[in-house]
Amino acid sequence: MFADSVENILTRSSDGTTSNSTDVFGERGENSPNNASNGLKRECLKAALDSLEGVHLLPCQLKYSGLAPVSKLFCPKPLRPADQEKMVGNGRLEVLLHGRWLRGQQQQLAQSPIASKSQLRGFVVAPQSMNCTFSGIRRCFDPKNTGEGNKGRDCVEAGENATCVTELRPCADFDALCYWNQDREPNASDDIQQSLFFLRVAAALHCFEDELEEIGVIQDEATEKVMDARDQ
Numbered sequence: 001m002f003a004d005s006v007e008n009i010l011t012r013s014s015d016g017t018t019s020n021s022t023d024v025f026g027e028r029g030e031n032s033p034n035n036a037s038n039g040l041k042r043e044c045l046k047a048a049l050d051s052l053e054g055v056h057l058l059p060c061q062l063k064y065s066g067l068a069p070v071s072k073l074f075c076p077k078p079l080r081p082a083d084q085e086k087m088v089g090n091g092r093l094e095v096l097l098h099g100r101w102l103r104g105q106q107q108q109l110a111q112s113p114i115a116s117k118s119q120l121r122g123f124v125v126a127p128q129s130m131n132c133t134f135s136g137i138r139r140c141f142d143p144k145n146t147g148e149g150n151k152g153r154d155c156v157e158a159g160e161n162a163t164c165v166t167e168l169r170p171c172a173d174f175d176a177l178c179y180w181n182q183d184r185e186p187n188a189s190d191d192i193q194q195s196l197f198f199l200r201v202a203a204a205l206h207c208f209e210d211e212l213e214e215i216g217v218i219q220d221e222a223t224e225k226v227m228d229a230r231d232q
Helices: 007-011 021-025 035-049 133-141 191-205 210-230
Strands: 055-059 094-095 099-110 122-132 163-174 174-180
Touching: 007 094, 174 191
Parallel strands: 055 174
Antiparallel strands: 094 099, 099 174, 122 163
């Protein structure tokens, strides 16, 4: 996947070299020779992610991970008028990529026909590495071990070595996804549409908002009956 509407602002800071997510999102030391360049890339990327509208899923693998003028070279358009008469308003797109015609389908994550309260959201995440101990991680996620009085109650910290841990930090969110096929038109049997359907069904099955509202109404009615009985 790559971000939509991101590359225009990034191209101005591109020096033609590749960069990974840690270099762009991670912290750099003050004495690093690439600190200024990475700082500029980081600021441009953050500004571009603020206007992120959607992402694309291509039927190929891109080995290059640096900056590129994608918005100038990758320009999706609606289907040709002859085809669009039969497919009006369904989000079908087409684009030419390296001499190959691709057909795409726009998917709105927030539009769920199954459950209006259980909506999907997409996130752009970046890896961030840090050194810590496993006991420190347990204390961070266990509320019982946050206090100083509970330190060492259920774990021993004798000569524990620090371990490099990589976490995924959310940088932006999006509510639209466009996936592309090369040899055939997008249809309901595609893996992406099936996966989104499964996620929406799972979200609807595990959504208890209606039940909680019903319980709240029952409790309110019971409270009113008790108050009326006391008044009588």
